[in-house]
Amino acid sequence: MRYERIVEKVTLTLGTAVLVAMAVLIAADVLLRQTMDAGIPTVPDFVSFYLMVAISFIPIAYTQVYRSHVETTVLFQVLPPALKKILLWLNAAIGIGMFSLLTYLSLVEALNQTEKRSFIESGKVLFQIWPSYWLLPISFGAMLFVLCHQIWMARVETEISLPYASGDSETSQ
């Protein structure tokens, strides 16, 4: 659990910083535009390409630490325990497969964008956006790490530790 706590603390700290920065920057931009008829240059681009990307991906691993990604349990509940166990392991394996793929693809994309030094035109400014592409492989990688760790804990503990087994007591018996 120690490693998951590290991920939780890092993602919570970064996420909090992003939330506060987003609120302050947008509000300051509106205030300046209303009072001085001139907003802060590049705020919409910084919010879109950095803060929005960060707040979309950083919390994915944080949510997984608490096993809180949305899932439906209504039909699952009526299945026999043996089948439930199989499905929990299968879902965990699919999750690992998908996030491995996302981590790999986003890493390749981040390397491509870095090589191109990609940017957008923001008024008269050339606004570099390539660093923001690195938020994806880092976030997906953190998610992958949490998933693997939870599966590892399930191997040495019980299926209750599996990534998508929140609140399921029957499978742990």
Added chain:
Amino acid sequence: MSDQTIGLLALIAVLVMIALRAPIAIALLTVTFAAIWHIAGLQPAISILTSVPYNFTSSWTLSSIPMFLFMGYIAYHSGMTKGLFQAARVWLSWLPGGLAISSIVGCGGFASVTGSSMACSAAVGRIAVPEMTQRGYDIRIATGAVAVGGTLGALIPPSLLLILYGIYAQVSITDLFYYGLLLGISSIFMYTATILVLYYISPGRMPMTESFSWQERASSIYGILPAGFLAASVFGGLFLGIFTATEAGAIGVVLAAAISLLTRSLTWEGFIESCKDTLMSCGNIFLIAIAANSFTRMIALSGISSDLGMWLESTDLGPNQILLIIFVMYLILGMFIDPLGAMLLSLPIILPILPDQGISVIWFGMFLAKLLEMGMISPPVGLNVFVIHGIFKETVRLEQVFYGILPFFIADIILVFVLMGARSVLF
């Protein structure tokens, strides 16, 4: 195998995976990747998974979601929403079934600050249900009123469902908020009428309670001033065109923080809890939204929605009949899948057929929000019902809460038909 067949199988596969407890986002992403690989090849499938996450999320409009979430959680954790039910009780207790009506109006006020249905039910329910049962209210009516009141969070701005719908359907979020507010107020009136009817059928289930003096009424206003000021400033500024819906969320965060610091009601722990809750919601919402956006591309590639549009044109079904089919479909979908998942899963198929049928996309947003909201109180999932049952499980059985919901559910169905009638007149 034709592309349409692959698309259809993909849709079934997603539903099966969700039923077997795969997280909604994982089910959508996995099936999308496999289906596009089959339809167009591996490279397009990789391309979708590479491009969609970044391109979808690097959006200025989307920033309103974390901001409104953050505003709501700060307001909640600073206790700004606590006085809403008490104020409604003091002002409305003279009415027959006054406490039940107060809980619904309190939920409406709560929704205007937080936009969250479940938080709304839980927060108002914790105060209102014990109050009602102590005064001799039938537990079924007490829990039903609070569970249904919570659903106002999906209609009254800043409803997250409406923001996401606006982004997907590319319509003005301010317009959606405006009509959502009207629909929310109409729902409050319908629920109030339902309580009055229940009272006149069986007055013993909702005994009259004491009425309050004007002095007590005036002092109750003090408790809701912070929340009232926050909602009025954010939505006043939005509807008056001073700032956009995207900017309104950030203004709301700064105002909520400033108010709670001035009133010394937000502790450091409360602030951290607000951040944690916001991050948890963002982690869920954005991953599902990204997955649903990828799924939309797959549906478009498969040609299902265009085929469905052509099929509908070839039949003699009019817009109202099609809306009835959609109504039934969402009632069934809402029984098993949470509102966000149900909306994002179905929009790629339904949105493209609306213009040909002469159905306004803004109007459909209201219709959809109302149906999704009904899904939150319909068995067997009914998230709001589970929230209320979870809090009071020692005093009320699940089926009693569902029984309490029933009259309000009928009221919702009537309102849906009124909404369908209004479509041909107003939109």
